[in-house]
Amino acid sequence: MIAIxxxxxxxxxxxxxxxKLDDEDIVYHNIVNQDISTCMxxxxxxxxxxxxxxxxxxxxxxxxxxxxxxxxVLTGPVCFGSYSEKIKKMLDRMVVLGDIRYGFxxxxxxxxxxxxxxxxxxxxxxxxxxxxxxxxxxxxQNHIITQNQxxxxxxxxxxxxxxxxxxxxxxxxxxxxxx
Amino acid sequence: xxxxxxxxxxxxxxxxxxxxxxxxxxxxxxxxxxxxxQSVVDKCLKAQVITIIGPCYINSYPGDxxxxxxxxxxxxxxxxxxxxxxxIQGGMPYMHTHDHGIKMIERFCNTMHMHYMGGFVLxxxxxxxxxxxxxxPFNGKKAAAVFDQFAxxxxxxxxxxxxxxxxxxxxxxxxxxxxxxxxxxxxxxxQLRQKGINPNEKSPYARS
Numbered sequence: 001m002i003a004i005x006x007x008x009x010x011x012x013x014x015x016x017x018x019x020k021l022d023d024e025d026i027v028y029h030n031i032v033n034q035d036i037s038t039c040m041x042x043x044x045x046x047x048x049x050x051x052x053x054x055x056x057x058x059x060x061x062x063x064x065x066x067x068x069x070x071x072x073v074l075t076g077p078v079c080f081g082s083y084s085e086k087i088k089k090m091l092d093r094m095v096v097l098g099d100i101r102y103g104f105x106x107x108x109x110x111x112x113x114x115x116x117x118x119x120x121x122x123x124x125x126x127x128x129x130x131x132x133x134x135x136x137x138x139x140x141q142n143h144i145i146t147q148n149q150x151x152x153x154x155x156x157x158x159x160x161x162x163x164x165x166x167x168x169x170x171x172x173x174x175x176x177x178x179x
Numbered sequence: 180x181x182x183x184x185x186x187x188x189x190x191x192x193x194x195x196x197x198x199x200x201x202x203x204x205x206x207x208x209x210x211x212x213x214x215x216x217q218s219v220v221d222k223c224l225k226a227q228v229i230t231i232i233g234p235c236y237i238n239s240y241p242g243d244x245x246x247x248x249x250x251x252x253x254x255x256x257x258x259x260x261x262x263x264x265x266x267i268q269g270g271m272p273y274m275h276t277h278d279h280g281i282k283m284i285e286r287f288c289n290t291m292h293m294h295y296m297g298g299f300v301l302x303x304x305x306x307x308x309x310x311x312x313x314x315x316p317f318n319g320k321k322a323a324a325v326f327d328q329f330a331x332x333x334x335x336x337x338x339x340x341x342x343x344x345x346x347x348x349x350x351x352x353x354x355x356x357x358x359x360x361x362x363x364x365x366x367x368x369x370q371l372r373q374k375g376i377n378p379n380e381k382s383p384y385a386r387s
Contacts, residue, residue, distance in 0.1 A: 038214070038243050039236060040189040046371070050380045063384040081286040082245050082279075089242030100367050100378055102360040107352055108273060109360045114382060134286050138279045141238040145276055 002026040003069035005062070007076030007086045008125055014161040015073065015123075015168065027065050031086050034058035039092040051096045059093050066090075067097050067115055073168060075123040075155075081134025083122070091142075103147055110147050119149040121168060127154050182208030182333075183226035187233025187244050189214045194268055194304040197311065198232050201326065202266075206334040213243055220250050228262045228296075230333060231284060234304070235269025235277040244280075248287050259292040264333055268304030272351045274344065277302065297339030299329045302348065322347055 002024055006012025009032060016028035035057045044054040053059060066072065076084045083091065094113075103110035122139055124132075136152050143150035153167055184202055188195035191212060199210045211222050213233070223229055233240045251258060267280035281298030288295035301322065307314055312323040325347055332339040351359055368378045 038189060038241055040214075041193070041234065046367075047374055050371070050376050050378070050383070052383045064386055067382060067384045068386060079245050080248050080283050080290065082239060082283045083242075085242045085246040085249065087242075088236075088239070088245050092236040092242055094237070097382065097384070100371065101364040102367075104357045104360045107356065109271065109351070109356050109363070111271070130289070131286065134279070134282050137282060138238055141275060141279055145238060145271070 001065075001069050002071045002073065003065040004028045004073045004075065005066075005087070005090065006030050007032055007074075007084045008157075010157050011123060011125055011155060011159075011161075011164065012073070012075035015075070015164060018161050018165045019168070027069075029062055029065065031058070031062075031090065034086070036086055036089045036093065038089055039095060045096045046100075051098075051100070053093060053096045055093070059090065062090065063097065066094060070115070070117055070119065071168075072118055072120045073123065074120065075125060078124045078127045078131045078135045081131045082138060083135070105144070105147055108144075111145055113146050113148055116148065120151075122150070122152045123155050123164070123168075124152060125155055126157055181226045182206055182228045182230070183222050184208050184210045185213055185219060185223075185229065185231045185233075185247075186210055187213045187231050187240055187247075189241070189243075190234075192309050193234070194301075194307045194309055195232050195234050195266075197307065197309045198266055198268065198301070198326070201312070202230060202232070202330050202333065205327070205330040213247060219247065220254070223251060223261075224254055224257045226261065228264070228333070228336060230264040230266065232266040233268075233280070235267050235280060238276060239279040239283060240267060245283075248283075251287075252291065255291050260294070262294045262296050262336055263288050264296045264339070265298040266301070266329075267298070268301035270303065270305045272302040272349055274300045274302060274348050296336070297329075297332065297343075298341070299326065299339070299344045301326075301344070317349060318347060 004012045004016050019026050037055050037057050045051050076087045099112040099114050103112045139150050139152035184199045186199045265281040265284035267277045269277040278300050285295040313319040315322050371378045
């Protein structure tokens with residue numbers, strides 16, 4: 001299953017509609033106006049429950065798709081070389097989708113997702129040249145720590161959607177070759 | 180010179196708070212809590228030197244720090260020329276796991292025509308849970324001494340070099356890292372069992 005999570009109103013929706021025409025198993029969430037609170041580090045998910053988040057906001061409607069998607073496409077702006085506030089808060093809250101067992105990548109300790117097959121594709125929209133190496137570094141670090149396939153692609157809101165669809169498919173070869 | 184220390188952790192008593200208090204004891208200045216204090220932006224506009232100290236959530240500061248930077252970006256004229264330091268601490272012992280946070284602050288400062296003065300990255304921070312730095316296993320005394328050097332740079336408004344905090348990185352690689360992963364997993368499972376939680380349960384968010 002593909003899940004598209006958008007913190008913008010153009011690229012994600014068009015991608016969803018285009019991939020849906022290809023009969024892909026796909027869901028779309030626009031989080032621009034969603035209520036996503038910050039992770040308060042309360043440790044409820046590890047001390048009072050088994051990986052359940054105590055904060056009852058719009059994240060509760062995203063968790064199952066975030067857990068089960070084999071291809072997670074995030075679309076949104078870049079702020080000072082970071083994900084946007086909304087996307088970063090969502091990723092912060094994904095701690096409950098982590099594996100309680102630490103991993104080892106052959107060199108270092110890693111902190112994996114429960115869904116180890118998941119590919120995460122960040123489509124960074126209209127990014128300033130100076131932001132590109134900084135956000136790319138963050139996405140690379142996400143890849144290293146989770147051992148999931150995190151990749152970053154820089155797109156323009158004026159890009160042809162058919163071309164972007166190919167970018168998603170080419171950038172996520174493993175997902176599409178399996179499905 | 181007015182010094183502002185921003186506590187960028189939702190927790191008021193954790194390791195980030197301890198680092199804020201350590202810096203304040205040495206240099207003075209005011210600590211403001213990003214979570215719940217509505218005056219953070221106003222205080223940034225009045226301060227001459229800003230130090231942001233927070234935890235690492237999935238390779239960078241919490242999303243609230245991004246929100247703060249976006250708010251501050253509306254005040255470029257007032258912020259131009261101010262000095263900013265960045266401190267980030269997280270669980271993994273590797274600096275590269277956390278150092279995007281200070282790169283983001285550097286990027287922000289460059290955009291805003293502020294002076295990025297340097298950063299400090301601490302691995303293993305959550306082990307302390309608010310206790311002083313010298314309680315850090317293996318290199319606690321060194322970490323306390325190096326952070327004190329960083330604080331001296333802040334008090335003198337001097338730039339700091341990444342080599343300062345990089346000197347704290349421990350070579351936890353290869354078989355040692357494998358062993359550490361096994362040990363940490365064992366401890367986490369043990370803690371869950373002690374709380375009556377079955378570590379083999381399915382996620383409450385799994386549909387099937």
